[in-house]
Amino acid sequence: SAVISQKPSRDICQRGTSLTIQCQVDSQVTMMFWYRQQPGQSLTLIATANQGSEATYESGFVIDKFPISRPNLTFSTLTVSNMSPEDSSIYLCSVLDRAAGNTIYFGEGSWLTVV
Amino acid sequence: GENVEQHPSTLSVQEGDSAVIKCTYSDSASNYFPWYKQELGKGPQLIIDIRSNVGEKKDQRIAVTLNKTAKHFSLHITETQPEDSAVYFCAASSSGTYKYIFGTGTRLKVLA
Numbered sequence: 001s002a003v004i005s006q007k008p009s010r011d012i013c014q015r016g017t018s019l020t021i022q023c024q025v026d027s028q029v030t031m032m033f034w035y036r037q038q039p040g041q042s043l044t045l046i047a048t049a050n051q052g053s054e055a056t057y058e059s060g061f062v063i064d065k066f067p068i069s070r071p072n073l074t075f076s077t078l079t080v081s082n083m084s085p086e087d088s089s090i091y092l093c094s095v096l097d098r099a100a101g102n103t104i105y106f107g108e109g110s111w112l113t114v115v
Numbered sequence: 116g117e118n119v120e121q122h123p124s125t126l127s128v129q130e131g132d133s134a135v136i137k138c139t140y141s142d143s144a145s146n147y148f149p150w151y152k153q154e155l156g157k158g159p160q161l162i163i164d165i166r167s168n169v170g171e172k173k174d175q176r177i178a179v180t181l182n183k184t185a186k187h188f189s190l191h192i193t194e195t196q197p198e199d200s201a202v203y204f205c206a207a208s209s210s211g212t213y214k215y216i217f218g219t220g221t222r223l224k225v226l227a
Contacts (some may be wrong), residue, residue, distance in 0.1 A: 001161075042217045104149070106160070
């Protein structure tokens with residue numbers, strides 16, 4: 001399966017600031033996704049990161065709050081803008097691995113705490 | 116849209132016993148059902164999956180069953196071990212979308 005690396009793995013952020021999370025994959029993948037997992041909760045899809053075009057956001061998530069870049073087939077970034085304590089979550093990068101039967105794999109996550 | 120319900124939310128079993136986690140889904144178009152295990156401080160790890168053209172799949176101590184008519188699928192773990200302790204998530208998706216709808220998770224504790 002694809003190996004997914006996320007940075008930072010953990011951070012404490014000040015209210016009102018923005019943080020960019022990086023996701024690097026060890027092979028070219030067609031589809032990359034960003035999920036949010038609030039403390040003790042399930043996983044919610046934020047957006048699909050499209051290479052060469054704007055990301056596709058799910059209901060309840062907007063580009064101004066969660067801008068996403070996907071400059072190539074192995075890398076994506078998610079920015080959490082103007083953070084508030086409600087943004088304290090795990091942010092997970094995931095990829096669709098076609099070689100593995102169109103299965104989705106996750107990175108280890110970026111644990112953000114907003115104070 | 117799709118909705119996935121997962122039960123129980125917590126489950127404690129004695130080491131060596133079996134554990135069963137159940138999920139139901141609402142969208143009859145869903146045809147792919149993966150299960151993920153999430154250990155503390157880590158991302159979700161795929162442990163087994165099943166597609167709608169089969170009713171059961173097994174991988175060593177782990178098995179998944181699917182009842183398309185009733186729209187439910189279950190994870191079975193036999194001979195549980197302390198290292199099986201984690202949060203387990205089911206998910207459902209339909210072909211072509213790759214959008215997974217996740218269940219609410221089950222915290223499994225295996226007592227030594």
